[in-house]
Amino acid sequence: MTQENSPPVPPLGRRSQQPDATAPDGSEIRLLVDERHQATKASLVEVTLPAGQVSRPVWHQTVEEIWYVLEGQGQVWRCPPGYESNAVEPIRVGPGDALTISTLWRFQFSADAAAPLRFLCYTCQPWP
Template sequence: MTQPASPPVPPLSQRSHQPDATAPDGSEIRLLVDGRHAATKASLCEVTLPAGQVSRPVWHQTVEEIWYVLEGQGRVWRSPPAQESAAIKPAPVGPGDALTIPTGWQFQFSAATFPLLHLAALARSR
């Protein structure tokens, strides 16, 4: 009897110098891990928001995100689906901070005037 072939080892990923996409909120996205790397239920990307910029408010219907701030300073607004987003006070974030964006929550973020805000975002589909 022959053994079934083992699945190939997923490839390593390298951060691209140029953004792979612009997110609906206006931030730059660099894909780090996705389906090309055998990830079937989650992805990892680097998000960059230029200094002094504010993202557009958005929400995800089917994705939960976990953010980890790598560099820079900024503020993040997160609003539950039934709450008026204008009533939410922003939370200051900086290197080493982590937070979740639950599915269905509206969110928005801003970068301080210097430097750029870089964060890693793990997105998991329901």
């Protein structure tokens, strides 16, 4: 029900069947909430890495991310600035796990062979 003087309300986000983009790390991105939904300082995307795949290592100069794993099992490697790559061991992740990717941290992730790794990613600044 709408009224003539109702304030404009941002549209709902909806998961697309096909990926909207491929991230620099090689994962599939589905945009859920972004500037189309009046989100100007952050965004929410769904990330999928196919079963048995390993992402390319990357880092963000200005973006912080929060991940929430929905499906699959895998590993995530996060290395803070100033540390050697081999100083940090990857961690195992699965459904229900949440983690942060801090600005300037190098990171890489993998999906186990049995199923894709799928997670929600809240980004501040908006993706990409």
